[in-house]
Amino acid sequence: MSDLRALAARAAALRATLREANYRYYVLQDPELSDAEWDRLFHELKRLEETHPELRTPDSPTQRVGAPPQASFAAVRHPHPMLSLDNAFDLAGLEEFEARLKRVLATDEEIAYLAELKIDGLSINLLYEGGVLVWAATRGDGVTGEDVTFNVLGVPGLPQRLPEALPGGGRVPEVLEVRGELYLSRAEFRRINEERAAAGEPPFKNPRNAASGTIRQLDPRVSAGRKLQVFFYGVAEPRALGVRTQSELLDWLAAAGFRTNPLRARARGIAALEPLIARWTALRSTLDYEADGVVVKVDELALHDELGSTARAPRWAVAYKFPAEEVETTLLGVSLGVGRTGKITPVAELEPRLIEGTEVSRATLHNPGFIAALDLRVGDRVMVHKSGGIIPEVIRVLTEARTAELPPYVFPETCPACGEALIEDGANVRCVNLACPAQVLARLSHYASRGAMDIAGLSTKTLQKLLDKGLIRTIPDLYDLTPEQLTPLEGFGERSAQNLVAAIARSKTQPLERLLVALGLPHVGARTAQLLARAFGSLEALQAADTADLAALPEVGETTARAVHDALQQPALRALIGELRARGVGGGAAAPRSDRLKGLTFVLTGTLSEPRDRLKERLEALGARVASSVSKKTSFVVAGEDPGSKLDKARALGVPVLDEAGLAALLAARLGEEALALESS
Ligand SMILES: NC(=O)c1ccc[n+]([C@@H]2O[C@H](COP(=O)([O-])OP(=O)(O)OC[C@H]3O[C@@H](n4cnc5c(N)ncnc54)[C@H](O)[C@@H]3O)[C@@H](O)[C@H]2O)c1
Numbered sequence: 001m002s003d004l005r006a007l008a009a010r011a012a013a014l015r016a017t018l019r020e021a022n023y024r025y026y027v028l029q030d031p032e033l034s035d036a037e038w039d040r041l042f043h044e045l046k047r048l049e050e051t052h053p054e055l056r057t058p059d060s061p062t063q064r065v066g067a068p069p070q071a072s073f074a075a076v077r078h079p080h081p082m083l084s085l086d087n088a089f090d091l092a093g094l095e096e097f098e099a100r101l102k103r104v105l106a107t108d109e110e111i112a113y114l115a116e117l118k119i120d121g122l123s124i125n126l127l128y129e130g131g132v133l134v135w136a137a138t139r140g141d142g143v144t145g146e147d148v149t150f151n152v153l154g155v156p157g158l159p160q161r162l163p164e165a166l167p168g169g170g171r172v173p174e175v176l177e178v179r180g181e182l183y184l185s186r187a188e189f190r191r192i193n194e195e196r197a198a199a200g201e202p203p204f205k206n207p208r209n210a211a212s213g214t215i216r217q218l219d220p221r222v223s224a225g226r227k228l229q230v231f232f233y234g235v236a237e238p239r240a241l242g243v244r245t246q247s248e249l250l251d252w253l254a255a256a257g258f259r260t261n262p263l264r265a266r267a268r269g270i271a272a273l274e275p276l277i278a279r280w281t282a283l284r285s286t287l288d289y290e291a292d293g294v295v296v297k298v299d300e301l302a303l304h305d306e307l308g309s310t311a312r313a314p315r316w317a318v319a320y321k322f323p324a325e326e327v328e329t330t331l332l333g334v335s336l337g338v339g340r341t342g343k344i345t346p347v348a349e350l351e352p353r354l355i356e357g358t359e360v361s362r363a364t365l366h367n368p369g370f371i372a373a374l375d376l377r378v379g380d381r382v383m384v385h386k387s388g389g390i391i392p393e394v395i396r397v398l399t400e401a402r403t404a405e406l407p408p409y410v411f412p413e414t415c416p417a418c419g420e421a422l423i424e425d426g427a428n429v430r431c432v433n434l435a436c437p438a439q440v441l442a443r444l445s446h447y448a449s450r451g452a453m454d455i456a457g458l459s460t461k462t463l464q465k466l467l468d469k470g471l472i473r474t475i476p477d478l479y480d481l482t483p484e485q486l487t488p489l490e491g492f493g494e495r496s497a498q499n500l501v502a503a504i505a506r507s508k509t510q511p512l513e514r515l516l517v518a519l520g521l522p523h524v525g526a527r528t529a530q531l532l533a534r535a536f537g538s539l540e541a542l543q544a545a546d547t548a549d550l551a552a553l554p555e556v557g558e559t560t561a562r563a564v565h566d567a568l569q570q571p572a573l574r575a576l577i578g579e580l581r582a583r584g585v586g587g588g589a590a591a592p593r594s595d596r597l598k599g600l601t602f603v604l605t606g607t608l609s610e611p612r613d614r615l616k617e618r619l620e621a622l623g624a625r626v627a628s629s630v631s632k633k634t635s636f637v638v639a640g641e642d643p644g645s646k647l648d649k650a651r652a653l654g655v656p657v658l659d660e661a662g663l664a665a666l667l668a669a670r671l672g673e674e675a676l677a678l679e680s681s
Pocket residue numbers: 021022024025026031032033034035036038039065066083084085116117118119120121122123124139180181233295319
């Protein structure tokens with residue numbers, strides 16, 4: 001029983017996390033999870049719901065596609081729903097797919113498949129009436145999409161009018177719904193990002209994001225200036241065309257003027273597809289567009305009818321996802337990063353390459369030992385991947401490709417920023433010069449960062465400018481800046497100068513826990529800082545504590561206790577704290593509040609199991625905002641029983657909706673034990 005309760009809680013937590021991720025991915029276009037991580041969570045939820053059908057909810061992300069359309073576009077209802085695809089991550093996954101097919105079709109005969117490349121762009125649905133394009137729409141949530149007709153008009157191979165008769169004698173039906181994938185080539189993606197850089201705009205993260213941003217442009221001139229391309233792969237009712245297989249369907253589309261991908265192959269039985277998949281995996285990095293897998297479709301359309309679809313995906317197709325991409329490139333050089341503690345991190349400077357959709361030109365080399373173990377030499381051809389799907393890393397040197405006699409890499413003996421001799425410290429090397437300009441900048445930038453004093457407008461670039469002009473040398477100097485000093489600086493006006501000075505002044509009242517993070521005490525992250533702030537209440541009390549007092553706190557180990565104690569005794573840090581106190585910094589009361597929900601806005605509606613005001617207080621105490629009306633900025637609507645129009649508004653805007661169980665799961669996922677502590681208080 002309690003087992004099932006634990007599983008139910010896990011399922012609810014997964015649903016809430018995936019919903020939030022979908023919102024960030026499809027609506028904000030600013031994902032926080034890697035795709036691999038999303039896939040992992042999605043499959044955990046799917047498995048849970050399969051083994052425990054009683055845990056499935058109709059609104060589970062496993063039963064849904066994408067996210068609802070945004071209000072800035074006219075909504076278009078797809079005559080036939082647009083679905084997603086089930087995934088397979090290895091050959092065993094494909095074999096499972098085949099076994100399921102044979103079971104459902106009750107056959108032992110080999111099934112014929114058509115394999116197509118899975119293009120990593122965004123899906124588009126076109127409606128033709130009487131052979132004329134009526135509208136083009138994004139997938140949206142699969143039922144309703146966004147009308148983007150004006151933005152696709154110039155795309156080559158996307159006909160606005162269809163021929164009356166086709167070469168083979170076929171006819172175009174009165175109503176035709178055609179599906180394809182819009183994408184940008186790697187070259188065009190680079191060009192657009194260069195153009196954006198020149199205009200001072202932030203770059204797109206990957207070609208898929210860029211394509212999505214282009215098609216959802218409200219100004220059609222912008223999209224017309226970018227070379228969108230398309231491959232078509234399906235229609236809603238293929239049988240009306242008189243074709244019998246997916247292969248014939250693609251030929252039909254090509255004959256009617258729709259651009260289709262020439263890379264496709266038919267095979268009988270999954271095993272026969274394996275060599276092809278190996279070939280296409282190798283081909284992947286040579287294509288001029290991004291493909292993230294191979295879509296395997298049952299070729300016979302009659303079998304599609306028999307197999308049907310789930311709420312989310314057809315049963316007659318599966319997307320085999322390519323494994324993590326390893327890309328070959330050249331090591332152009334090694335640069336050294338100097339952290340705020342003086343730790344030196346070697347970084348590989350690489351000839352830029354797209355890896356899994358993002359441009360990579362630098363990769364971590366961890367420490368001198370890592371470079372030595374790889375025997376890495378400048379000029380080498382190297383293999384790079386994204387570790388955990390996110391952080392680029394050099395994994396191998398292609399020593400066989402070494403043509404010239406490249407000299408071994410010699411790790412510098414002095415700090416690149418200040419010239420001081422570097423000191424070995426375990427596996428790392430360190431610059432121990434506290435006045436090292438790189439460390440000074442890194443410390444200032446850490447102090448102002450979001451997780452620390454959170455000073456808006458005080459970017460690393462601005463800090464560098466202030467240091468260059470001699471306006472600051474140390475952290476306390478920030479508090480002596482005046483608007484008059486800032487106004488003449490490049491990039492500043494009167495207004496922004498005043499804003500920055502005000503933001504710096506506001507940071508004086510940040511709670512103690514933030515100041516502890518900002519000071520960069522060793523081993524002290526957000527969680528430990530909170531514990532220390534709660535236990536001691538003031539910097540003075542913390543400075544007076546000895547190692548045993550610190551180690552007596554739950555969760556604070558001996559090592560941390562000693563490191564914090566020793567750091568607080570260092571004359572340099574004592575002096576810094578003294579100067580900050582003299583300027584009124586750290587005046588904020590040790591806040592009982594947490595910021596675990598910072599940045600999230602909730603709207604509450606309907607009857608909840610606790611008074612709304614109490615829930616509001618609870619959420620606000622965790623740093624969330626609770627608003628009274630729903631807008632595009634709302635992160636979640638929490639709906640109790642008999643919810644009002646706020647729920648409809650949320651649905652219309654694509655704002656994720658949580659029930660109380662979903663909220664509890666979200667809190668549990670975000671807060672860990674902190675949530676439990678709150679529950680019991
Ligand atoms: N990182 C995140 O937070 C996050 C959040 C949500 C989704 N995702 C990613 O998106 C994926 C799910 O998104 P999805 O539902 O859009 O599915 P999908 O992109 O994995 O696959 C379905 C789509 O593939 C496209 N496609 C391309 N070539 C095709 C072809 N030849 N035949 C048929 N279809 C073809 C179609 O547009 C179809 O809609 C996840 O696997 C994950 O990688 C990531």
